[in-house]
Amino acid sequence: MRTGKKVCIWIASIVGVLVVILFAAGMYFFHVAEVRAPKSFINSTPMAKSNPAYAYRESFSKLKKQTWYQTTPGGLKLDAWYVPAAKTTNKTAVIAHGFDGNKEKMAEYGEMFHRLGYNVLIPDDRAAGASQGNLIGYGWTDRKDYVRWINQVIQKNGDSNIIMFGVSMGGATTMMTSGEKLPSNVKAFIEDCGYDNVYNETAYQAGELYNLPGFPLVNIVSAISKVRAGYSYFEASSVKQLHKNKRPMFFIHGAKDDFVPTKMVYKNYAATKGPKELWIVKGAKHAKSFETNPAVYQAKVATFLAKYDK
Structure with a gap:
């Protein structure tokens, strides 16, 4: 009996230690994934002048910008740039930046839409740029902020x-x-290299960056996120949201994307219920499709918008 009791205590101790280690690891990776701070795994090297997108970025930087604000229901003050089109128009492009990004890093896309004759609104997401907040929303908490920007x-x-x-x-x-429930003013969407859901993306990155399996670590981080940020990585799903979308969507993805794997775009493309187009950009790595050939990229976007934003 004593031996059996000792074994039970030993097993319970091992389990307890593992639980503590996993929770500590979960807290660490939650900080890496969601807490506002410099991210060492993101390339923050300034754009070189030789980059084909550089001229677009420079042109946009010289345009006069208005600063718009919104306050979220939770009391966060969010910041955005608004640039009116060169000629008066009722067409506006609302642009969303990437992880560890901000409105300044979307300047080349702002210039592209400016050249296409659009007003341009580029927000800083919560926990980014000049906006308040400490927790990154991975698009899930941000989606309702963008509904408010659209309104x-x-x-x-x-x-x-x-x-x-x-x-x-x-x-x-x-x-x-x-x-989401959107006003009829919203005519179409264009997404470039977005993931299918946050769990799959973070599990993939756990393997790529740390050589760790997704389970159970990402599940633990997801549970921490549910408590701290209000959402789990499973519910933060592009695919589930696309099942509710009936508006036109243009999907763009680099053929050599090894950060958000190219295979994810096919799941996203299959999920949407509205008119859709898909462009796989040969040779392009993650978020590099525009840089591959800005003129072709702009022409593809213009052709799509000519069909659906009339």
């Missing part, structure tokens, strides 16, 4: 045709927003 465009500009565009996490934000 603000209508309130300020009146009759509006609105399209939404995003890259990487911004692409996922765009897809997640598409499943």
Whole structure:
């Protein structure tokens, strides 16, 4: 009996230690994944002048910008740039940035839509740029912020045709927003290299960056996120939101994307219920499709919008 009791105590002790270790690891990786702080695994090297997108970024930086704000139901003050089109128009592009990004890093896309004759609104998501907040929303908490940005465009500009565009996490934000109740002013969506859901993306990155399996660590981080940020990684799903979308969607993904695997775009594309187009950009890595050939990228976007934003 004593031997059996000792074995039970020993097993309970081992289990207890493992639980403590897993929880500590979960807290560490939650901080890496969601807490506002510099991310060492994200390339923050300034864009080189030789980059094909550099001229777009420089042109946009010289445009006069208005600063718009919104306050979330939780009391966070969010910041955005608004740039009116060169000629008066009712068309506005709302642009969502990526993980560890901000409105400045979306300048080349802002310039692209400016050249296409659109007003441009580029928000800083919560926990990014000049916006308040400490927890990154992966598009899930952000999707309702973008609904409010869209409504603000209508309130300020009146009759509006609105399209939404995003890259990487911004692409996922765009897809997640598409499943919300939106005004009829929203005509179409364009997403570039967004993930299918947060769990799959973080599990993939656990393997790529740390050589760790998704289970059980990402599940623990997801549970911590549910308590701290209000959402689990399973519910934060582009695919589930796309099932509710009936508006046109243009899907763009680099053929050589090894950060958000290219295979994810096929799940996203299959999920949406509206008119859809897919462009796999040969040779392009993650979020590099525009840089591969800005003129072709802009032409593809223009062709899509000519069909659906009339």
